[in-house]
Amino acid sequence: MTTETSTTDMATTAPVPAGTATAGADVSEPVERSTSGPLALSLGLAAVLALGATVALGLTLPATVEQGAYSRLIAIHPGVAWASYIAVAVTALASALWLWPRTRSARWDRTAGASAEIGVVFTALTLATGSIWGRPTWGVWWVWDARLTLSALMLALYLGYLALRRVPASPDARARRSAVTALLAVAVVPLNHFAVTWWRTLHQGRSLAQLDPGNDVDGAFIAAMLLGLLAMTLVYAWLLVHRVRVARLEDEAEDAMLALAIAERRREAAPA
């Protein structure tokens, strides 16, 4: 592979679907230029369908006596909260897999970072939708309830984690630091949980506890909530697949740029 061909390739080749990734014939290594693929496509379609169904069902829910239209948030809020938990769990798992020498791979580092990014978005959405519901129901945007406080602390912890990931370092050092931080963040969650639970508790019981038989919650609300959980899980998985692939492309582009720069310096140094 000569530097000339790779430069022109970088500059002119438009993103191509994953199936035809070897289209750049001059490049010796097949480089995937797109983040789409069969998995991402099917996940995306499923996510859009489930999200559409959630929106449709959520908007047709009857307004309840006490909460009015705001009770329809049950289609969204438990779902995004659930997705944020999944994201945190995946980050911890991927970090542990990176730290474990036998399974160490850059893929787990990218997965951990990607999942944390999406998790931060979902945690922020959880707090936002919760606030929107809390204003009419509790009368205030924010209360110092255990679960709200815990979510806010989680958001701060993972913002710190993402900030640490942005710190320039060698890929290996960055991955190690990030993995340790992610595991620490998870280790703190139970401590934070006890601290804030003993400190304050006001949140209504867990939404999933409404599934107990004998609870007279309207079936449509349960259906909307479960559909929301499914939709948000699919959205999370879809975003994760794309984000991990973007991270890999970023790494590849960085390597290519570095190789290019080294080759150019060598050529400058070589006698003409």
Next chain:
Amino acid sequence: MWRDALLVAGKDLRIEARSRVATNQVAPFAVLVLVLFAFALDPDRGLLTRAAAGLFWVAVLFSALLAVQRAQTVESGEGTGDALRLSGLDPAGIFLGKAGAVVVQLFALELLLGAGVVVLYGVDPAGYAALGATAVAATLGLAAAGTLYGALATGSRGRETLLPLLLLPAVAPVLIAATRASEAALGIGGLDVAPGDWLALLGVFAVVYVAFGVVAFGPLMEEE
């Protein structure tokens, strides 16, 4: 490991004793925080006295940030970090030593701040044993967490701003538990949870972070 820890702690404390950064900058800062709280809250209505435990621990937290940053700065100049890596000292010992030096400094600060809240906020000191136990458990946790996050954030350009972002949410349980336990010892405020539970939480926090630090400090030091 313990011998190495003592060596490192002794080194850090000697540096602090000679440079006087802790006494000349961190301690006045901590007292200044107490004064600022008085400006922020009306000192006349007994608000300060009731909030004294929480304000005390917030002041300790801010001072701990400075102390941890200082402990990391000591290792960042003139290749001292490399020297420490090459010294052959046990990384776990280095971690315990650096955390131990921070513990000693924080104890001194807590005594100063304790005198500060008694004098400035009109707190009646009581329950010395419970206060002492709270201080020991909370300080161990703070120092261990601070040293660990300090090492994680080290070598980065935005370190000064990154460390608080990493450390403060992580030590939130310490602030909550130490405040409640201190209030219980001082007899301020109603309590739903037994003081012993708060102390246990502080203890678990300290154990988790010390254990994590002992295991993770080696790999983190080797990386650069």
